[in-house]
Amino acid sequence: MKKILLGICAIGLLASCDPSKDSVSTPDAIAESQLAAGFKYTQLAMNEDGSYVESATGNYFTFTSPRVVTIYRLNASGGEVILSKGSSSGMFTLKPTRGSDPNQTFYVRSREFNGQDVTISNNVTVEVPGELSLEMKIACSDGGSKVWKWDGTVFEDGAVWGNIGYTPGEDWTSGKWWGCPPEDLTGQLQHSNTGVATGEESSNAYMVFSEEGTITTFDGAGNQIRKGAFEIKDYDNGNKISVNDVPWKLGTLHTDAATILFPFKINGGGTTPTDFDIVKLTADKLQLVYADAGTGSWSEATYWCFASNSDAAGLMAGYDEAGKSWTWDTSVTGAVWGNMGYMPGDGASVGKEGNGQWWGVTTSDEFNGQLQHTDTGTNIGDGDLDAYMTLAEGQVTSYAADGTKIRGGAFSVDTSVASDWKVADLKTDPGSILWPFEINSGGNKPSTFEVVYLTGDKMTLVYPDGGSQGAWGEASFWHFKAK
Secondary structure (H helix, E strand, O other): OOEEEOOOOOOOOOOOOOOOOOEEEOOOOOOHHHHHHHOEEEEEEEOOOOOEEEOOOOOEEEEEEEEEEEEEEEOOOOOEEEEEEEEEEEEEEOOOOOOOOOEEEEEEEEEOOOOOEEEEEEEEEOOOOOOOOHHHHHHHOOOOEEEEEEOOOOOOOOOOEEEEEOOOOOOHHHHEEEEEOHHHHHHHHHHOOOOOOOOOOOOOOEEEEEOOOEEEEEOOOOOEEEEEEEEEEOOOOOOOEEEOOEEEEOEEEEEOOOOOOOOOOOOOOOOOOOEEEEEEEOOOEEEEEEOOOOOOOOOEEEEEEEEOOOOHHHHHHOOOOOOEEEEEOOOOOOOOEEEEEOOOOOHHHHHHHOOOEEEEEOOHHHHHOOHHHOOOOOOOOOOOOOOEEEEEOOEEEEEOOOOOEEEEEEEEEEOOOOOOOOOEEEEEOOOOOOOOOOOOOOOOOOOEEEEEEEOOOEEEEEEEHHHOOOOOOEEEEEEEEEO
16 A cells, blocks of 8 residues: 655654654555446436436436546447546436437446556446437437527528518529518517417527427527427428429428417418428428418418527438538638637637637648648648538548548537537547647647537537637637538
8 A cells, every 4th residue: 555654754853753643545446346336326217397207218317436437438439428527426318319229338437546447337228219200300300309499591681470472483582572570570460369479579489399299489588388289291301392383392391270489371360370381491490481272473471480500410410321511611711720719709709700710721731831730740631621521320521622531430419518608519539520630739639629600501619728728728620611
């Protein structure tokens, strides 16, 4: 047993040193069997009201441990996905992706005082979501629920509801007659069935689509307004259905009456339609049109515009086996990778305007002048503005401009960390994304990136120096656009 002597023994001192009284001992290293015997967990399921109940197939676990431990699972490529870190008690979640084996393993690792790791494993059975259809994945996310808000970016005047000439052409927005932003809906209550504002007349109002087939609407303060059932009919893998000889809709959103936000037909005396033409449905856009059966081209119809940024995984990787590809984006400041002051404001300002940027690479040639930041001192193809990476089914693969594979690994998205600064954390096997190097680090390849801005077309990642940094400390950034 190692002893550390705190006293000082010296010849000539009047008082002698007694090591037995002045020493501190390090605890004995724990054995694997001791960690296994001392680690206790309870498996739980979550009720609809957010409370927990014990369940043999639950996705939530509380635990206690005789040591501070790291709890993790392994992804498809063998990389660690951290579930809990730096605690001897707490709670973690184990939710496999759809189609996974319900029999899962999580690992518990203790870093001992002698520098050795002790690791045990626990085999559990958990709930695995059933496979959703493509249209339901887009509407509800692969996680099973998705938040949709008013989208004031479709038209320059911020209109989200109004009237158009029906089927003006394949681009439905070309038929716009009139519309208003969310806050102006309070002046349009003559179209409602009560004439009373409910709170949905706000840019902060939202609705939640659930895989259970329900839509729940809320005012900006989170108070429920209404709830109803829905289903998506006639969806054909994104192919358009012709109406009035125009390629027009992707399918039909069928709902209970008065279910969506401000669910009123314009100039309809309070009519609440139940069948809406889906004229756009992507990871971040939902656009609906209603017209009475038999309505001809350019006759009056009502439109609704919604947007979502709550489904980070869907925005990054899409919803089918092909996944989604991303390449370098020079449109923000011209620079695609470089350094910045950490947390200079909200994350969106970094993705939209390059807020906080100090310096960055703007051309393929400039990447070749930054090889000191790599782990090999060479440019293997990702330092080219035409290089790209594809995120699909939990894997990220980087490619040179000619399509040659550079590197790859597993990825996962953690939205539990969302804040005004970031949308989510992107966790990858080290060295998986394009030019995966922290600046001024001698080739460090981070495994957790902060997703500070994300839309269907744009993605900005940030990594603070050493993974933890105060405001305006050095951080690395990456700007990508959908390919």
